[in-house]
Amino acid sequence: MNKRILIKIITLLMVFTFAGAVMAQPDGNKRKGKHLYRQTYKKCHGEDAVPVSPDSKTQAQWIRVFEKKQWDVFGCEETWNKMSEEDLNDILTYLHGHAFDSPSPAKCK
Amino acid sequence: MSKITNMPVTRRNFLKWTGAASAAAAAGSHAPVLRALAPAKKTGQAKNVELKYSVCDMCLNKCGLIARVEDGIVKKLDPNQKFLKSRGMLCARGNAGIQQLYDPDRLKYPLLRTGKRGEGKWKRISWQEALDYAAEKLNGIAEKYSRCGVLFTPGSDLQSTFVHRFAEVFGSYNVCTHESSCLLSRNRAYLDTFGEVPSADVLYTRYIIVSGANPFEAIVTPDSIDLMTAKKSGCKLIVLDPRYTKTAALADEWYAVKPGTDMAFFLALANVITNEKLYDQKFAKDRISGVDELTEHVKQYTPEWASGECDIPADDIRRIARELAKAAPASMVYPGRRTSDYVNSTQIRRAMAIVNALLGNWDRPGGLTAARKVNLKAVQLPEAPFYDDNPDDRIDAGKANMLFEEEGSFKHMRDGIIAQEPYPLKGWFVYKYNPLQSVANRNKTLEMIDKLEFIVTVDITMSDTAWMSDLVLPAPSYLERLDPASALQGSSACACVVTRDPVVPEMFESKPVFWILKELANRMELGEYFDFDIESYRKEQLSNMPDAPGALEKDGVYYNPGKLYGAYEGKVFRTRSKQIEVYNSRYNDMGVNPMPVYTPPNEVPENRFRMVLGRNAYFTHCTSRNNSLLNELMPENAVWINPASASKLGIKEGDMVDVKSRVGKTSLKATLKKGIRKDTVYMSSGFGVLSKGLSNLAGKGGAMSEILEDFADTLSGNMAMHETFVSISRSAS
Numbered sequence: 001m002n003k004r005i006l007i008k009i010i011t012l013l014m015v016f017t018f019a020g021a022v023m024a025q026p027d028g029n030k031r032k033g034k035h036l037y038r039q040t041y042k043k044c045h046g047e048d049a050v051p052v053s054p055d056s057k058t059q060a061q062w063i064r065v066f067e068k069k070q071w072d073v074f075g076c077e078e079t080w081n082k083m084s085e086e087d088l089n090d091i092l093t094y095l096h097g098h099a100f101d102s103p104s105p106a107k108c109k
Numbered sequence: 110m111s112k113i114t115n116m117p118v119t120r121r122n123f124l125k126w127t128g129a130a131s132a133a134a135a136a137g138s139h140a141p142v143l144r145a146l147a148p149a150k151k152t153g154q155a156k157n158v159e160l161k162y163s164v165c166d167m168c169l170n171k172c173g174l175i176a177r178v179e180d181g182i183v184k185k186l187d188p189n190q191k192f193l194k195s196r197g198m199l200c201a202r203g204n205a206g207i208q209q210l211y212d213p214d215r216l217k218y219p220l221l222r223t224g225k226r227g228e229g230k231w232k233r234i235s236w237q238e239a240l241d242y243a244a245e246k247l248n249g250i251a252e253k254y255s256r257c258g259v260l261f262t263p264g265s266d267l268q269s270t271f272v273h274r275f276a277e278v279f280g281s282y283n284v285c286t287h288e289s290s291c292l293l294s295r296n297r298a299y300l301d302t303f304g305e306v307p308s309a310d311v312l313y314t315r316y317i318i319v320s321g322a323n324p325f326e327a328i329v330t331p332d333s334i335d336l337m338t339a340k341k342s343g344c345k346l347i348v349l350d351p352r353y354t355k356t357a358a359l360a361d362e363w364y365a366v367k368p369g370t371d372m373a374f375f376l377a378l379a380n381v382i383t384n385e386k387l388y389d390q391k392f393a394k395d396r397i398s399g400v401d402e403l404t405e406h407v408k409q410y411t412p413e414w415a416s417g418e419c420d421i422p423a424d425d426i427r428r429i430a431r432e433l434a435k436a437a438p439a440s441m442v443y444p445g446r447r448t449s450d451y452v453n454s455t456q457i458r459r460a461m462a463i464v465n466a467l468l469g470n471w472d473r474p475g476g477l478t479a480a481r482k483v484n485l486k487a488v489q490l491p492e493a494p495f496y497d498d499n500p501d502d503r504i505d506a507g508k509a510n511m512l513f514e515e516e517g518s519f520k521h522m523r524d525g526i527i528a529q530e531p532y533p534l535k536g537w538f539v540y541k542y543n544p545l546q547s548v549a550n551r552n553k554t555l556e557m558i559d560k561l562e563f564i565v566t567v568d569i570t571m572s573d574t575a576w577m578s579d580l581v582l583p584a585p586s587y588l589e590r591l592d593p594a595s596a597l598q599g600s601s602a603c604a605c606v607v608t609r610d611p612v613v614p615e616m617f618e619s620k621p622v623f624w625i626l627k628e629l630a631n632r633m634e635l636g637e638y639f640d641f642d643i644e645s646y647r648k649e650q651l652s653n654m655p656d657a658p659g660a661l662e663k664d665g666v667y668y669n670p671g672k673l674y675g676a677y678e679g680k681v682f683r684t685r686s687k688q689i690e691v692y693n694s695r696y697n698d699m700g701v702n703p704m705p706v707y708t709p710p711n712e713v714p715e716n717r718f719r720m721v722l723g724r725n726a727y728f729t730h731c732t733s734r735n736n737s738l739l740n741e742l743m744p745e746n747a748v749w750i751n752p753a754s755a756s757k758l759g760i761k762e763g764d765m766v767d768v769k770s771r772v773g774k775t776s777l778k779a780t781l782k783k784g785i786r787k788d789t790v791y792m793s794s795g796f797g798v799l800s801k802g803l804s805n806l807a808g809k810g811g812a813m814s815e816i817l818e819d820f821a822d823t824l825s826g827n828m829a830m831h832e833t834f835v836s837i838s839r840s841a842s
Contacts, residue, residue, distance in 0.1 A: 029501060031282065031495070031501075031502075032495060035492065035493070035494075035495035036495075038492050039492055042492065047489075047491075048489060050487075050489060055683075059685075100683055101304070101683055101684055101685050101687070103297075103300060103301060103511050103695065
């Protein structure tokens with residue numbers, strides 16, 4: 001293979017890989033996402049239900065759940081299938097921000 | 110000796126202190142104070158003696174205690190010997206808690222400001238009027254600006270969780286806690302290295318380096334007590350401090366480190382440990398990510414180089430590194446507590462955390478231990494509403510690379526409020542928080558106050574912040590309160606649960622902040638979100654621990670059995686790599702140095718000094734200086750200055766001096782101390798108060814907050830309070 005073509009292919013691959021990584025970072029409204037997530041979960045499982053904790057998965061795992069629409073994680077798949085892309089992005093932003101390997105907050109205790 | 114026994118308090122004097130004529134109307138409710146302050150009768154025994162468990166609130170350690178109540182008066186506070194976190198002890202400060210309860214300066218009823226802010230003109234009003242007024246003002250700000258137009262600042266308190274809850278329900282993201290003046294950069298550093306903030310297993314350590322901490326005066330339980338016990342067992346203590354503290358006095362070796370250069374010392378330790386392969390290589394291979402990068406990175410930081418930066422001899426650095434590694438894994442760099450010192454304080458603590466990682470001391474006796482599961486249940490409350498018309502984020506969002514959402518940064522928050530950017534913020538709800546004393550640059554806090562339309566403060570006494578408020582609401586002391594359950598971590602001592610029940614009824618017209626918030630919620634159509642009481646809340650918290658209520662009643666504390674050492678066996682770390690990250694890839698992605706890179710601190714200009722802070726054993730932050738039992742030990746503060754430096758300035762012991770920085774000036778006495786570097790000065794905080802409601806403090810000493818310039822750690826937003834240079838001169842008579 002011509003060296004120039006090889007460089008172009010590698011460059012393109014790098015661009016797509018980088019773009020993919022950037023796109024994968026959720027950028028919605030985390031506060032709205034938290035509200036929507038907890039509301040949706042409780043609507044499905046009842047007011048006393050404790051929603052699946054954001055720190056039950058890593059950031060990469062949450063991204064995969066949303067990319068592959070693995071709504072069985074939450075139950076009530078129909079509800080999740082009907083949600084808008086914007087709402088899903090908000091929820092993912094919240095879950096991603098509090099994931100197992102996120103820079104999670106700590107308190108003075 | 111206490112003033113109580115020396116100076117009998119007459120009813121006339123007491124009423125004078127408590128606000129003259131208006132107090133007479135409620136004199137009946139003052140009876141317990143009058144009786145408690147009166148000299149003990151020589152004859153006759155108390156008819157009714159009760160012993161009641163409680164939990165101290167004189168500092169943040171929450172030590173168990175037993176209150177002796179005679180005929181309704183608390184006569185003595187004793188340690189709860191079953192409370193292992195304090196190793197069955199209660200310190201002198203804890204004993205002085207009785208005076209917080211019976212302090213004549215306590216706030217007694219709601220006060221509405223009638224003069225200008227800070228003028229000290231108040232009108233006594235009823236709770237009904239006070240709550241109606243507060244609800245009207247908070248609602249007005251929410252309507253006119255936004256719900257984020259109100260700042261909430263809860264202090265460190267068992268009921269502060271309800272202030273967070275109220276802020277969420279009300280709809281403000283702007284919550285700022287005491288922590289951004291304290292330990293956020295330490296937490297940031299350890300979270301970003303180990304994935305969690307550890308406890309230090311001081312009791313079983315054989316070699317400990319204490320840098321930027323003073324555990325024999327700034328008491329942390331069980332660490333302070335354990336360090337003394339460990340020393341008796343042969344543990345070697347190395348202290349780095351520009352000042353000869355009590356911890357330095359009891360150390361095996363004390364180094365008067367040049368302030369702000371600790372990172373150089375720790376990077377040099379890492380240099381020796383990696384260069385000489387003194388670390389546990391199997392542990393490093395299995396559990397640490399980035400050892401090769403670190404080894405390469407620290408090659409530049411030799412002991413000889415570090416010696417020129419931190420004023421510690423190279424041979425000592427090399428020897429200490431070898432001794433530390435030899436004692437591993439039962440050796441440590443003590444993580445410390447308050448780390449609000451430099452603009453790179455997170456990276457300084459990262460350097461310390463990295464040395465701990467190399468020692469392989471994680472999860473092992475004498476090293477750093479993870480938090481044990483206590484099993485306290487998170488109470489499920491009705492979902493807070495979401496307000497679509499709110500701004501997207503906090504005022505201080507984006508001002509630090511890795512801000513803690515629930516803690517914020519007071520420095521950045523204040524700057525945002527002064528600029529009223531990115532949106533207007535006009536209201537402030539304060540609970541047991543006093544930034545006019547505890548936070549750098551008091552004049553800027555006053556400038557922030559000028560921008561606000563409404564300030565309400567809930568506190569026990571008239572703090573400086575209460576003094577500048579529009580509405581002041583009296584809170585009960587911890588001995589009068591019913592509080593939710595709290596989980597405590599105490600390394601090898603315990604992981605436990607404590608609760609607090611009233612030892613005596615609420616005095617005067619004081620009301621707990623929970624009641625105040627519930628009443629406000631009811632007035633603001635938010636009552637459904639506060640439709641619970643503390644009893645039911647606490648019951649729910651303890652519902653996963655069937656033995657807890659009985660143990661709490663019987664022993665005043667509940668211990669949840671759990672594994673302390675080896676808790677991480679078979680588990681991954683809560684980091685990106687699932688290992689301990691001496692190289693932090695997230696930092697790298699953010700454009701932050703993934704490993705600490707040394708930058709020398711600014712040089713002290715000629716004829717000036719670097720001001721450093723530090724605690725003493727008598728006081729907690731700025732909260733207990735007016736306590737008459739403690740105030741006797743230090744009625745006013747003085748600035749520490751080296752005799753050689755003082756001599757050049759013509760300053761003698763006890764002279765009044767002016768301490769000036771670029772932002773303010775304060776006057777206090779000088780005290781000459783050989784045990785402080787010539788380029789450094791120190792003073793205790795909490796004096797030089799604005800408030801006229803603190804009898805023991807009015808007109809005494811100088812205010813640290815007046816002269817400190819406001820810097821912040823770039824990563825966490827933690828205040829950086831060792832970056833100020835001051836000049837000192839004798840006061841003009």
